[in-house]
Amino acid sequence: MAHRVLELTLVSGHSLMDVNVFNRMEVYTITSVLGDPRTRQRTRTDRDGARHPTWDDTFLFAVPRTAAKASAAGAYLHLLLRTERLFGFDDRDVGEVFIPLADLLACACVGAGPAPRCATYPVRKVHCSEHRGMLTVAYRFGPVVASLPHLHKGLCWDDAVAEVVGYELPSSGQRVMKPQSSRHITKLTRTACICMTPCLFEKSGLFFSPNLKVSSSYPFVSRD
Template sequence: MAYRVLEVTLLSAKDLKNVNLITRMEVYAVATISGDPITRQCTPPDPYGGRNPTWNATLRFDVPPTAEEAKGGCLHILLRAERTFGADRDVGEVIVPLPEVLTGGGLGAPNMPQFASYQVRKVHRT
């Protein structure tokens, strides 16, 4: 079965909550399709941006070709702050339904880039 390729370029984030008390945040993004660890991809951390990181990193994902298989799926982006001592800390997350990012790449304009901006939300762990 042929899969579609979803290419996502993560540009930047603005006004993130500072989760480091002493040092400047070095934020990176961890992106997955529906939280599946097999699809996990990361941007390099931005050592200079602090609360306003910039990555301009392009990630490529294989996505099921039909809407039925992608239904309920999402592009999950977790923002984390790299730490020298201790575990990295979650800064926030963005969850985008797959149908929202897969529309517009159909027969009419398969290579036309789409630009979107999303609100970073507090991470909710269950």
């Protein structure tokens, strides 16, 4: 089924609540679609910003093609902010943000150009409404991509991705194809990947930020 590619940049956090007692916070963010761990992507850890971390890390996600479809599926992005801790203790939750994909897609459909849009969201305590700061993101969408079995052979759709965004698998049962050269741009999750050549993205009108990075814990995007 048709879908769009969301380019999401985790820019920075502001005035986050300090949840550490003995040391400065070192914050990172984990982003997923519908909270599904198979789509989970991690930013680098900010070692210097403490309550005001900066990442500027960019990730890609396959999402429903219209706001109406995203709304019907209840699709959303879940962003969990955590801080690393000393002496091997488990990392601690700072807060979380929920972003309905329908809202992002609705903005993208109203005269959106190639430049990313910026938005700031309140960070809440996990499973609670307590305010814990703000999170700034930037985002943009590629155009609607046609039915996958007819696309360039470098773009494939795995069942894990289809399950996450609520789409049926292509009738051909086509599986993920590994990139044949280092010139591919590759999105990796634990059980799913989308492989696209730079040429395909340029033709689609989706251009990458110059600060596109590799996620340290969950490798997501690489570009040679």
